[in-house]
Every structure is written in structure tokens, then in C-alpha cells.
Amino acid sequence: MSRDCTFDGCTVGETGVCALEHDPSTCKHHIAARDSGAGSAAEVEGESDLAEPAEDLGAPVLEKPAGAASFPSSRTLGPDFVSSMMGSRYVTVVGILGDPESGKTACLASLYLLVSNAQLEGWSFADSRSLIGFEEIARGAREWNEGQPPDQMTVHTEMADDRRPGFLHLRLLRQADGHRVDFALPDLPGEWTTELVCSARADRFDFLKSAEVIWVVVDGRALMDRERRQGVISRLGQLAGRIKSIFDGEIPRMMIVVTHRDHGELSESIETRIAAELAKRDVVARICQIAPFSECGDVRAGFGLSELMEATVEQLRCEVDFWPSSAPEEGSRSYIAFRRDR
């Protein structure tokens, strides 16, 4: 029952619409409400001081808090931001795939610790648009929400305590030639890779098409365990197949990043088996062994990461021989066929 009407459920006082579809001015319930309201106005006021004056209805309940001016966030970056960055400079997008617990986050955390302590051999820090994102990753402050990984890559305006998939940006200076390289490194839940392998769910991996290199991160301990080894290698092969189907054939350079080097070095036979498995799908991948953290042995934390970064950009430096000299051949139409064979 509203303030202006005695009919149960009628909100004519607030909305102006009579529940009985009568004209409010002639509806008996409405008039009765007005009459009894007028008659008891003094009582109502006396009964309660909490009765709100009519003009406050619809007004905001809470006062507007004093706003603060925001700066652009430096947590993970959305794909749009990376696209706009790619419009202004060359950005090396790295696709990072790997099952949960394979060491993807540890790899990013260790890379950040290396640059922030100036220990990444051959490289030094130049800039990052997602410094706080890196800091959060290194602190383990970014947990996928209670084992419920998010479904989509989203932009960077989310709550700080909610880990969102997105890109981390790192600009490094290569000391050898003073060249600055911008990396966009995605921080994605491992479940996405598992789903890609098991059920071909590839819609979230559109960004891979702009990737220069794909790192497939594998837990080195699983490869060294004889009982788990075969399963891991076979999944690598399946993943390679899925990646091939995303690209319809030609895929970017692929690197198998084997973590936990501190637990031991991969034997040559395992490397051969991985290569053979990938060869079934016509994929060639370089194997890099790294130790983001050091738990045992005398392998230092961050082992292999500088080589990994070097190998990631290696291809960029490979210059095409502009016009290789060859013996002239009658009727070969070299000028028109230039580069056709590459």
C-alpha cells in the first residue's frame, strides 16, 4: 500500500500509475488515502520523526564521496592497449602457453626480479607500462579467483585483488647494441591451455596471431619423472597440433621452455623424444631450460632467462641477404622472380 492509496499494492503515490487502472482523481481508494492522510497528518508527524518529507523521495540516499583523480593503471594491460602500443612502435608479442603449475607465473616473476636487481645478463630495464602488475605477480598477490579462472581477457580497470588475464609490458635495452625491445607478455591461466588441448577451445587465443614467438612452458620435474614423462610429451604434441590449427598451418617460432632446471638437466634422449613428438605435426621447436627459482642444487635463481630473452628476439636480427649472387641463367626471369622462393 502506498502513501497516497489504501489499495494494497498500489503505488500511485510514487509512480502515478493506479493499480486498478482508474483515474487517480476519481479512484475511491486514492481519495480515501488522501482524506485519511490529511486527517492524520498531525498524528503521523507526532508518531515518528523518521517520516521523510515528500521532496526527499528519489533523492540520493548517500552523499557523493569526494572523488579522487586517477592516473592510468599500470596493472595488466588489455589487448586494445597493446594494439595501440603496437601502432606506435614495434612490440614483440610473446604467446605464453602452459598447463597450470607449469611455471608460467614463476617465469614472469623471476624475469621481473632479474631486471629489478640488474641481473639479467646482457639486458637492462628501460620501461614498463605494467610495473605494478609485475610487482603483484612477484608477490604472488595475483591469484586466479579461488581456482575459478576468468573466462576472457579483460581491460585493466578491474579491482586490484582480482587477477585478470592481460598483458605485461617490458621494454628492455640490449646492452650489446643499445637496441630497445618492447615485449608484451601475456599472463594467462593455465586452464586456458588445458582447455585448448582437451576441447579445442581456441577463441581466447586470438592474440596469438600477433605473436612473434610462442613459449610453451613445461614443468621440468614432470619431464624427468618417468611415469609422467610420456603424458607430458604427448600433450605437447597435441598442443602443437592445436596451435597449428589456430594458424592454419604456418606457426610462429615455438620454444619449449622447460622450468625447474635446478632439479636437474634434461637428458638428450628426452629432448629427442620431444622433437620427435613435435615432428609428427611438422613443428620444430627450440628447447630452453630455465630455473626461475632455485630450490636445490647449485643452479642460481633466474638461470637461463637471459638466454631465453635473447633467443626470443634472435630471429629479429636475422637479416635477409638482399640479392644473393648467383650465376646468370638464361630465361630465369630473376628480376620478376625476386623473393618468390622465400
Place this chain on the structure above:
Amino acid sequence: MTHSVILLGGPDSGKTNYVGRLWTALDAGSGQLKAAQQPDDITFVLEVADHLYSGNFAPRSEHTDQRRDFEVVVVDQAGGQETAIVVPDISGELWRNAVLDCEIAPDWMEELRRAHGALLFIRVGSDQDVRPLDWVTSQRMLAKLGGTEAPGLATQVMLCELIRFLEVTLAERADGSLPRFSVVVSAWDLVDAQKFAQGPRAYLEREYPLLAGRLADIDRLDVRVFGLSVVGGDLKADAAYREDFLEVGLDGHGWVTLEDELGIWRKDGDLTLPVAWVVGV
């Protein structure tokens, strides 16, 4: 014409002491900038200068919430146009919170947008300095082992973020050139002769690699690095120096270092130089 110069830096980075010392240097009138007239309100700078006069550094101002502005009309030594400069002093805590929350009070945002340049302070040997994370701590935090107290935000990360804030807010100068930005390494008298000769830039590369890398990669700001000693020695630990300082007085004590064309770092007694360069009068 009014120029606003923003002082940034974490807690205990030497901002307040510099403002106090800057006033006495402007008042003495021997530097590149000198006070054209006595400002109306000098309560704040006099309070700070009083600490220095009595042979002590001003205490940290992190618990001071209200902003304290120092406004003074200065003129170039050559007698050029008079320029009013406003140097708002702000607690390092506020800047740290700005980085953590990625937001700042609207009036400070406005102040940053209006500013003509900024000075960033870093103090040698500050006990408020937070070192970058290491592998042991990070691994414990990643594994959620517990028993590890989370260290605060590393100083170098905070400073890099402050630079990012300046990049997005500071406007171009009137002549269209890049906004100017002085990086001041305070308490520079504490370093040994070898580090002094290498200069504050090398010091930053060693102690704050992220910040040094960032400074070398800025294309939106015109950066210059200075070393600074507000009184030229350590009033806390060096009793003999303090005696001498109290005997002679503040004038003539204190210097900045700057790099000459040959790459050699030289002392200069003109403490107004970091501001003079930013203002560019």
C-alpha cells in the same frame, strides 16, 4: 608569470629540508635565482630553516596532512623578468599512497597539470628505502608459505610510477619544449670520493636499476640529475662539522653537483640550480 614546481619523492627523501635551504639561498641572493621581494608568508620555510640554523635537519613531514606551499617571487641573477614560483611541499606518504592507489586528490592532480616542472628527490642511505624483492622472499610469497612479512612497495618502483604520473600530467613549456624534470639525489655528501666522481647517475644505476633505466628512456620529459647536500655535511653524525657549521652559520654551507661538458661532476655552491633549471628563467 607564475611557475609551479612540484617536489616529489618518498618519505624521508629530503624535500622539506631542501625547501628550507632553498629559501635561505634565494634570500642570500648569490645564486642564479634570487628573491625579488620578501614573500608575504614565510612561516613554513622559516620553521624548516630554524631546524637547520640550530644544527639539525628538519624532522620528516609524513604525518603532516595539510599542504604547505612556499611562494616566492624570484628574479634571474642577470635581472630578467620577475617570476613567481610556488613550491608545494607534500609528505612523501601522500605520493606513496598515490602510487599504491593509482589516484590522487583532485587539487593535486590540478597542481600537477599546472606545474611547469618537477623535482624528484632520492636520499642516499635513507632508512625508509625499500629494496627490490629478492628470489627467496618472492618464492615464499608465491608458494604462500607464510612467515614472510610482505615488504612494502620497492622505492624504485614507486619512483618509476611517479615519473609515469609526471609524463601523463606535465604540460609542455610555453615555447613548446619538453617539461623539465630535475632528479635530486640528496645527502650526496655521504658518498665516498670514488662514488662522488662517478656521479649520482651512476649511483642510481647501481642502487635503483629500474629508475636509472627509466630515466634513460624518457622522451616526454627533459631530465637532469643533480647531487645535493643542503648543508654540505652530516649534522647528525659528524660532531666536528656541526661545531664548525654552528660557528660560521648556514651561508656558504651546502652545494649541488652537476655534470659539466666533459662529463666531470663538479660542486657548485648555488643551491637554487635544480629549481632554476626547471623554471628555466
